[in-house]
Amino acid sequence: MSNNWASVLAAAVLLSAAPAAAQSTVSSRQAETLDYVVRPGDTLIDLASAYMNRPLDYRRVQRENRVANPRRLSIGRTLALPVDLLRADPDEARIAGFRGAVSLNQDGVSGAPTSGQIVRESAVLSTGANAFVRLALSDGSHVVVPSNSRVRVSRLRRYAINGAVDHALTVETGRAESRVTPRTRPGGFAIRTPVSVSAVRGTDFRVSFDEASERSATEVLEGAVAVASGEDEALAAADQGVSAAAGAVRLLPLLPAPALARPDAPQTQPQVVFEVQPLPGAERYRGRIAQDAGMIESFA
Template sequence: MKTDWSAALAVAAMLAAGSAAAQTSAAPPAPRTASSAAVETLDYVVQRGDTLIDLATAYMNRPLDYRRVQRENRVANPRRLAIGRTLALPVDLLRADPDEARIAGFRGAATLNQDGRSAAPASGQTVREGAVLSTGANAFVRLALSDGSHVVVPSNSRVRVSRLRRYAINGAVDHALTVEAGRAES
């Protein structure tokens, strides 16, 4: 059974980050439909001097990504935005830097599979996106995320670190873990 913890962790991550220029919603981003597929978005409040073209150049993966934002937000002129307007920015367009987590503690038979190597975790060890934590009987691993939250992988569980990212536009973190077997507690 697989459980995607991305929604719960995204809420905690979004609440922990933000800036004067960018705002995130208190709930998980409301999915919007684009090409019949649900798209996660980050809400951005337009500030004085913002243009879609400048936002794309500074914070998106490609400068021409502003066209999709323009279309999905029904913006008539990408060089003129109303101050205070909220734009829904698809997170798949936003530039993000890798984020890290750390092993805060563990007990018993636990394994960290990362970078093609499988070994017992060590306290303080860095965990990156794509890593898999597995625990045996009477074991656990406590993972500390950069936003101050923790995830515990209890005994007989297997959890994949699906996403560990920090968005350039506002510093918001996006942490997603997938429970492949057993459970996880946040």
């Protein structure tokens, strides 16, 4: 990176919340079903063997769809397959870029990652000051873990029945910024914290968690995000944010980014300095500095 830093500053009001522990209702799949159109040669027994967790799972499908004979199905008939029965095989991600002090803990081994390294479910990514790591998911989505953050890759799966991917990450401290490709059902994408779950099928959003205050904040840039804490839930659209804690969520508008004085001035000194023009109603500002023009690989 050159000494003349080409940087963009974005700002938003941080959301506040109270301490809590949470149980999510967003990602519950117990009642969700996937429509399947019967093809020539299909039987319930064969479908269970190929796409479900256990061969005998066909019995529940038979009962709920009122199928008289599990070995005889009408071609073109639509079956409602419970998603919780569908087999999801392990999927993989990879390290797409990183900078500074980054650690990958995987399979009981902790160390610095390498570009292109395969990342599997349960891996933990940690970043130090002025560092970042970018995780590329198998469907083209990506997640950036900025500085001073720790994120666990809690779910990387792909459904056998149609190849739909289902991914989830847990922000244990700090932040995660996601740009998610639209997902095919029954796949999805979620970012969890100790007090909330933010779930989407395709959007651009950020999630942060502060350990000291047990506060969780979700900021939506594009699309929509469902956020749940306990039994409370809110749907945030673009330019909205959600604070979550104590089994409760609060939907708030995000303030626009403040104007910068001389934003195009070259930054040639060791310390990057911007003059922020005060924005009415703002309590604080959050700045991001990235080493790419698209503000994907933000490190500070």
